[in-house]
Amino acid sequence: MDQHCEIDQTGGGADDAGYQERFTARQEEVLEAALGLLVKGGERAITTAGLARAANCSKESLYKWFGDRDGVLAAMIAYQASKVRVAVGGPSATRPAESFRADLEGFGIDLLAVLSGPASLALNRLAIGQASRDGSRLGDLLVARGRRTVSTRAKALIEAGRRAGHLRFADTQEAFETLYGLIVRDMHVRLMLGEHVPATNSERAMATHVAGAIDQFFRLYGAE
Numbered sequence: 001m002d003q004h005c006e007i008d009q010t011g012g013g014a015d016d017a018g019y020q021e022r023f024t025a026r027q028e029e030v031l032e033a034a035l036g037l038l039v040k041g042g043e044r045a046i047t048t049a050g051l052a053r054a055a056n057c058s059k060e061s062l063y064k065w066f067g068d069r070d071g072v073l074a075a076m077i078a079y080q081a082s083k084v085r086v087a088v089g090g091p092s093a094t095r096p097a098e099s100f101r102a103d104l105e106g107f108g109i110d111l112l113a114v115l116s117g118p119a120s121l122a123l124n125r126l127a128i129g130q131a132s133r134d135g136s137r138l139g140d141l142l143v144a145r146g147r148r149t150v151s152t153r154a155k156a157l158i159e160a161g162r163r164a165g166h167l168r169f170a171d172t173q174e175a176f177e178t179l180y181g182l183i184v185r186d187m188h189v190r191l192m193l194g195e196h197v198p199a200t201n202s203e204r205a206m207a208t209h210v211a212g213a214i215d216q217f218f219r220l221y222g223a224e
Helices: 025-041 048-055 059-066 069-082 097-116 118-130 138-163 172-184 187-192 203-221
Strands: none
Touching: 025 048, 025 059, 025 069, 025 118, 048 059, 048 069, 059 069, 069 118, 069 138, 097 118, 097 138, 097 172, 097 187, 097 203, 118 138, 118 187, 138 172, 172 203
């Protein structure tokens, strides 16, 4: 077993573990292994023993980092959300329009790449399959640790754009939902149903699609 798994962190259940914005490199390796197991083997593949073998890590370390199985799932969701990067830097009053637009496009490309990836599709399909089960928390975790985490960061970005004078809107939540809808549209649902979506074929296709979505967003909310 990997003797470098241990770190000075306390674990717990899904209520208090796996929700940090940043993971160590070793934790990311373990979570990537967990996502790989989920994609290949579905829900039943996510066991403490199976993950320990796949990640070459002790079960004690898994419990310490993530707590129980729900904690592992929560950490997987938080880790996926962390891949959607949002750049909010520099004084908002002097933020150039070109830089702000590039940040919006970067957010959109990351968002589309994560949502269209096999790991996110597997997590969402699993949550939908469990939705009718009593006591199933995966759907709630996807909202709280996935979409809500992403939306909080994205709203900070568009608020920075408003302060800088690039956007004009009255309701931040409404502006975010418009941005999200223009980028994602119905593609996530179509992908979960197994449909081929050309806009997610490559980085270039995603960039072209997102650039068009940002053009539409500025037509609706641009200050100029």
